[in-house]
Amino acid sequence: MNDAPAWAARLRAERTSRQWSQRQLARRLAEVSGAELPEPESLIRIIRGHERGEHRPDDRYAELYCRAYSLSEAVLFDAAEEIEELGDEIDAMELVRRAEASDVGRDTLERLETAVDDLASAYPSSPPGVLLGRVRRHLGYVSRLLDGRKTITEHRRLLVSGGWLSLLGATCHIDLHQYTPAAARLRTAVQLARHAGHAELTAWCVETEAWQVLVDGDYQRAVTLSQGAQAIAPKGSSVFIQATAQEGRAWARLGDGPATRDALNRVHRLVSPLSPPDRPEHHYRYDPAKSDAYTATTLSWIGDPAAVPYARQVLARLDTGADGRPRPRRAALARLDLALALLATDQPDEAVDVTLAAIRSGEIVPSSYWRTSEIITGVERRALPEASALRDAYSELCVRRRAENRR
Incomplete structure (x- = not known):
């Protein structure tokens, strides 16, 4: 309990x-x-998970x-402290801007670009609703700066920062199944990327849309968008690799084994010479x-039995932090991969245990x-x-989803 967050202890x-x-x-x-809430035993498990952090x-x-x-909420969860901390971050950038005696200056832009990188690095470990609040605040600041005096170079850098923030905001909305605001933010990101002439950002926008339609079950369109992102992306770039991987996942959902393995082989060839980036998260x-x-x-x-050892290996590395610090969200998805592969290889008992662990991870x-x-x-x-315990746990997930969609 000593390692639990302050809100959990409260x-x-x-x-x-x-x-x-x-009880x-x-x-x-x-x-x-x-x-209606989950039945008492499920609710007690939820409370226990909250109190443990x-x-x-x-x-x-x-x-x-x-x-x-x-x-x-401010007293119980420190919401006010989080808002104040975010305000301090924006105020610090504003103070630098005023010190430069310019509407937009080099130091202000550099601090803003660093903040964008920090937000993108926080994505794997932050609840999407929480991260979205920070993204909105930074986008508001970018909008104010765009209204001020600036050079052509400063204007382009602001467009790029605004584009990345809009794209990250769209990604958070997709995570929350809020597709209407996601589409609006994605359109904004595309427009800013094109105005700035930023091919990599444009390709990420297309790849993000490919991911959204994949989640929504339109697998053929996901293939088309993934290939479109590859056509735009600088060759060998992060987005080129990601779009190729996304294409492989879409082919898998379509049940096309040869196309799936072709995409996987292309990803492996692209990744094999790479070293881990400075900020892998x-x-x-x-x-x-x-x-x-x-x-x-x-x-x-695609139902390949090889998925079982692959998923076990990935999960072991994620749980132990062998590739850096632990990544709990990615580990939860790895558990879902393992569970699906276990079902395909007729190991349903373990599949149930692994799925419950993924759900209860939060x-x-x-x-x-x-x-x-x-x-x-x-x-x-x-x-x-x-199956009934698994269904109950999933019902709780659906309750969360409805609550998040009401926001």
């Missing part, structure tokens, strides 16, 4: 100060909810805790270790819920007794 302290058991708290949450409560549960304890810098994770996903989707975002549903359907077809 949740536990508020409960114990009232001498409530977790009593579950009853209290149900009373203040006014809507395994995953931060989403908006719905945060509100319920505030009602149950009659406390504000950066969403727009291809990390060679990511290649194995994509291979595991792609092989599991690291699966809405854009990956369909993958969980696919596994559950496979388990239910086998009429395993554990």
